[in-house]
Amino acid sequence: MxxxxxxxxxxxxxxxxxxxxxxxxxxxxxxxxxxxxxxxxxxxxxxxxxxxxxxxxxxxxxxxxxxxxxxxxxxxxxxxxxxxxxxxxxxxxxxxxSKAEKHKAFHNIGNILMQNKKCKEAVEAYKNALRNDPTDDETRYNFGLAKECAEQQKDQQDQNKDNKDNQDKQDENKDKQDQKDKDKEGDNKEDQKDKGDQDKKEGDDKKDEEGKPKEEKKDQDKGKEDTQNKDQQKPQPQPGKLSDQQIKSLLEAMNNQEQKVQEKMNAEKQKGVKVKTEKDW
Missing domain, CATH: 1.25.40.10 (Tetratricopeptide repeat domain)
Structure with missing residues (x-):
């Protein structure tokens, strides 16, 4: 109970x-x-x-x-x-x-997406609206517009992608050409450097140990040879034979002696002393 x-x-x-x-x-x-x-x-x-x-x-x-x-x-x-x-x-x-409420909501969602230029998403919204009410002609009409808009956007995106791919390819080719030009320029600079090093080496080869050009040394050597040749061309004193310089010295000495003798004779003559003018045999 x-x-x-x-x-x-x-x-x-x-x-x-x-x-x-x-x-x-x-x-x-x-x-x-x-x-x-x-x-x-x-x-x-x-x-x-x-x-x-x-x-x-x-x-x-x-x-x-x-x-x-x-x-x-x-x-x-x-x-x-x-x-x-x-x-x-x-x-x-x-x-x-209710399907009626869902249909209206999806229909309006499609309209909002179309305003935002999201045609592909709008197509899906209108599809959902038609699933809840297949008899709505307005939704069907908007669905057709959204499909056409989505296709145009897809074509535009494909075109933009192709343009981007072409631009990327052009940029890649340009980068490759720039790299080739850069490498070529670097090779030219390397060749010029090698040529400069070779010229410097050849210049160093032409210098002697003192750092003077070998051409100058050659000229100096040639000068020495010319001097030696001139010295060799001068008459060299021979044994038993007087040189020109020796003869000149003897003549000067004889002249000086003769001058002294002449002065002495003049002095004796003034004193009245008879001087021999001839030598005794």
């Missing part, structure tokens, strides 16, 4: 708690819808700042509801805040339980 009372009491509390939670959820949804309505009205009047505040209140009251996030995303889109709009639409996709 006691256990039965406990079970009945527990069921009563559980039912009461569930009813209370349901009433709270309904109240939250009601408040959220009210905030969404206010946000929609403000958004129509282009009061985006206040509309954003109302939509945020709606999201805080009912986190699981996609309406607040969806309308907030649309407000951001109208204001040109595409990154914020994309973030909120992605929230809608995660929180939505």
């Amino acid at each position: 006691k256990n039965l009372i406990i079970i009945i009491t527990t069921l009563f509390v559980t039912v009461s708690f569930s009813q209370e939670k349901e009433e709270q959820d309904l109240l939250a949804i009601k408040k959220a819808n009210s905030y969404v309505y206010e946000g929609n009205q403000l958004s129509k009047g282009e009061d985006f700042v206040t509309a954003e505040m109302e939509y945020r209140k709606a999201i805080s009251e009912n986190v699981s509801s996609a309406v607040g996030a969806y309308n907030l995303a649309n407000a951001y889109y109208k204001k040109g805040s595409f990154e914020e709009a994309l973030y909120r639409q992605q929230q809608v996709v995660q929180s939505s339980t």
Whole structure:
């Protein structure tokens, strides 16, 4: 009996708690819808700042509801805040339980991506939108535009890649040619250096131990030879024969002696002394 009372009491509390939670959820949804309505009205009047505040209140009251996030995303889109709009639409996709809500969110995500020139990603978004609602002609039309845009972007990327490859190849060829020219210039400098070293070596070979050019030494040697030849050409004194210099010296000595004799004779003559003019035999 006691256990039965406990079970009945527990069921009563559980039912009461569930009813209370349901009433709270309904109240939250009601408040959220009210905030969404206010946000929609403000958004129509282009009061985006206040509309954003109302939509945020709606999201805080009912986190699981996609309406607040969806309308907030649309407000951001109208204001040109595409990154914020994309973030909120992605929230809608995660929180939505119906295909209709998911279709609208993916459709709007595709529109945002097209605004950001991300055509390839937009194609995938429109595909997801059509999976949730294949009958929407507007989504199908946007899907076709996104595909065409993605193909053009791919062609442009391929062209840019080819241009880059060609430019890289040209740069590589230019670098190779510059390296060849540099190597050639280095070889020319090396050849000039080798030639200079060879000329210097030849110049050193022409110098004697004293560092004078051998040509000068040769001329000096030649001068010495000429002097020796001249000395050899001079008459050399021979044994038993007087040289010209010796003869000249003897003549000067004889003249001096004769002058002395003449002076002596003059002196004797003045004294009256008879002088022999001839030699005795």
